[in-house]
Amino acid sequence: MIRAFIVMKIEHFKWITQLIEYLNNNLIIAHYCGFDIAQKLPAYSSFDRFIENFSHQQLDAIMTSLVRRLQSLDVISSDFVGIDSMPLFANTKFNNPNAFFHKSDSKTPASDNDCRLGAHAASNALSKPKVYFYYGYKEHVAVDCSSGLPIASITTPADIHDSKAAISLLTKANAAIPLYGGKLLADKGYDIKNIYNTAHDTFAMSPYIPLNKRNTKKNVFSNGRLLCQAGLIMNKDGTSHNNGCVRQRFYCPLRFSKERDCPCKNPKFYNGRKRRGCQQWVTLPSDLRLSIDRACHNFKITYKRRTWCERYNSRFKASGNARLWVRSMDAVANMNILTHVALLAVALCAVLNNRLKDMKCIQALKRSA
Numbered sequence: 394m395i396r397a398f399i400v401m402k403i404e405h406f407k408w409i410t411q412l413i414e415y416l417n418n419n420l421i422i423a424h425y426c427g428f429d430i431a432q433k434l435p436a437y438s439s440f441d442r443f444i445e446n447f448s449h450q451q452l453d454a455i456m457t458s459l460v461r462r463l464q465s466l467d468v469i470s471s472d473f474v475g476i477d478s479m480p481l482f483a484n485t486k487f488n489n490p491n492a493f494f495h496k497s498d499s500k501t502p503a504s505d506n507d508c509r510l511g512a513h514a515a516s517n518a519l520s521k522p523k524v525y526f527y528y529g530y531k532e533h534v535a536v537d538c539s540s541g542l543p544i545a546s547i548t549t550p551a552d553i554h555d556s557k558a559a560i561s562l563l564t565k566a567n568a569a570i571p572l573y574g575g576k577l578l579a580d581k582g583y584d585i586k587n588i589y590n591t592a593h594d595t596f597a598m599s600p601y602i603p604l605n606k607r608n609t610k611k612n613v614f615s616n617g618r619l620l621c622q623a624g625l626i627m628n629k630d631g632t633s634h635n636n637g638c639v640r641q642r643f644y645c646p647l648r649f650s651k652e653r654d655c656p657c658k659n660p661k662f663y664n665g666r667k668r669r670g671c672q673q674w675v676t677l678p679s680d681l682r683l684s685i686d687r688a689c690h691n692f693k694i695t696y697k698r699r700t701w702c703e704r705y706n707s708r709f710k711a712s713g714n715a716r717l718w719v720r721s722m723d724a725v726a727n728m729n730i731l732t733h734v735a736l737l738a739v740a741l742c743a744v745l746n747n748r749l750k751d752m753k754c755i756q757a758l759k760r761s762a
Contacts, residue, residue, distance in 0.1 A: 394435075394443045395455075395731070396426040402735035403755055407713035409440045444731075445724040452730040457569045459737040460544055464570050466744055468752075471570050473538035473695070474598070475578040476562055477702040478555045479709065481548075481725065482716045483508035483529040502528055507722035511551025527551065529717065532729050533558045535566040536705050538578055538698040541753055542740055543705065543733045545569050548726040555582040560591050572596045578699040581605040586638055589681045601696050604687060619643040619673060623657040627673065638676060645670025708736060708753065 400422060401412040413434060416423040420430045428434055463469040482488045485502035502508060508528050529551045535544045545566035547558050559579070566572060577598045579588070584605035592598040619627045627643035634640075645662065647653050648670045655662035655670065662670050676683065686692060712732045719725055736753075743752035751757040 394427075394440065394447075395452075397423075397428075397440070398444065398728075398731045399735045399738060400426060402712045402732045403739065405712055407716075408718055409437050412440070413437065441719075444719060444727050445721055447727055449723065449726055449730065452727055452734065456543075456546075456730055456734050456737065459734060459741060460542075460569045463540075463542065463737065463741060463744070466741075468540050468740065468744055468749075469537045469542055469544065469570065470539055471537070471544075471566075471572045471575040473576050473578060473698050474544065474563075474566065474572060475536045475538045475699045475702040476533065476559055476583065477536070477580065477699075477706065478531045478533045478558070478582075479706045480511065480513040480527060480551065481530040481532055481714060481729075482527050484717050484720050485528055487528045488716075505720040507550065507725075509550035509552040511553075530722070530725050531555075531558075532709070532714075533562050534702070534705065534709070534733075535562050536702045538701040540740075541701040541705055542737060546729060546733055548722070548729050550722070556585045556588060559583050559585075559588050563592065563596060567596055572598055574598070576601055576695060578602075578696060578702070580699070584682070586682050593681055600681070600685070601692060601699075602685075603696070604682075604685075619675060621645060621657075621671060621673070622659065623655060625656070630672070633674070640674045640676050642672060642674055644672045705736075709733075712736070 397412060397416065400415070401409075404412075404415065406412050406415065416426070416428070416434055423434060424430050460469055483502065483505045485504045485508065487502050505528075508530060510526060510528055511531065512524055512526050514524050531549050531551050531553060533547045533549065533555065535546070536542070537544055545562060545568075547562050547565065549558055563572065563577075573596060575596075575598050577592045577596075577600045579600070579602045581603050582605075584602050589600050589602070592600045621627050621643075625646050628646055630642045630644045632639055632641050645655075645659075647655060647662070659671050709732055712735065714729060714732055717725055717728070719728055739755050740752035743749060748757075
């Protein structure tokens with residue numbers, strides 16, 4: 394069965410019916426998949442039960458063995474490791490834009506109780522909305538940005554943020570091949586202090602992550618004083634230490650004034666309390682996240698390698714995983730692992746046949762056979 398699903402992903406079949414028809418018309422391939430061609434091939438329900446009930450740990454072990462084999466052949470390395478996620482649309486009517494349903498329907502589709510509502514930001518969308526919502530899952534992948542091949546993957550519901558799965562993904566990738574001394578490449582969604590500290594302290598990796606300028610557009614003078622909305626220089630009021638982050642608090646200079654009024658009529662100034670006025674927090678550049686020089690040439694050249702993550706995501710979706718046909722978390726995770734295994738197997742076959750340039754293109758590898 395595993396070989397049959399690998400054939401399914403290599404041939405970019407989206408449905409089991411296509412695989413069964415292909416095996417019936419190519420009995421020699423069915424024989425290599427382990428089926429007895431003298432008898433009738435398994436029915437649709439047999440494939441469906443297999444993908445849902447098969448042990449996910451065994452599929453993980455197969456993927457890890459392929460990654461280590463390619464590492465021993467100097468194909469995969471941990472010098473540049475990129476992490477990214479891709480949306481997977483569940484097999485439900487809620488993902489059909491032409492379907493009519495009331496917005497007050499159940500938050501969890503009845504056809505798939507494991508999928509969740511998630512949001513995906515499409516930065517390359519021109520006519521479509523840049524952020525769209527969908528019911529489904531997320532596939533988090535650690536990719537070798539030198540060869541464009543996967544190292545490890547984790548499947549989660551769509552409501553899990555990318556940053557929450559990053560540490561588990563790096564731990565799983567480190568169990569496959571050591572990440573010590575490598576470079577971590579990720580987009581702004583992973584701009585979290587915990588990821589920086591874990592990558593640096595636990596895996597000795599150098600993070601290359603763009604700065605997500607959330608709540609950082611504050612006018613700070615050279616003397617470290619902040620400018621409020623009314624144009625007044627705010628006063629410092631102590632610091633806060635939380636999870637290795639140092640934050641400076643500023644308060645309104647008219648907090649204790651009984652005569653002057655707020656020039657911008659800030660509603661916090663009229664709260665009726667003794668300490669009136671607004672207060673703001675500024676993160677001090679003493680942590681690893683803010684100590685990285687993102688304007689240097691080395692950062693820009695290294696970060697360009699992250700495009701291998703996007704290329705691998707395109708190959709993954711082209712294998713028929715963009716829209717799922719299975720309807721459970723276990724089945725989705727097994728199908729995703731089998732897709733990674735199929736792409737790694739194609740790369741291994743190309744390397745063993747001295748066709749390195751075809752290890753990411755199955756069609757070119759077929760023509761050279």
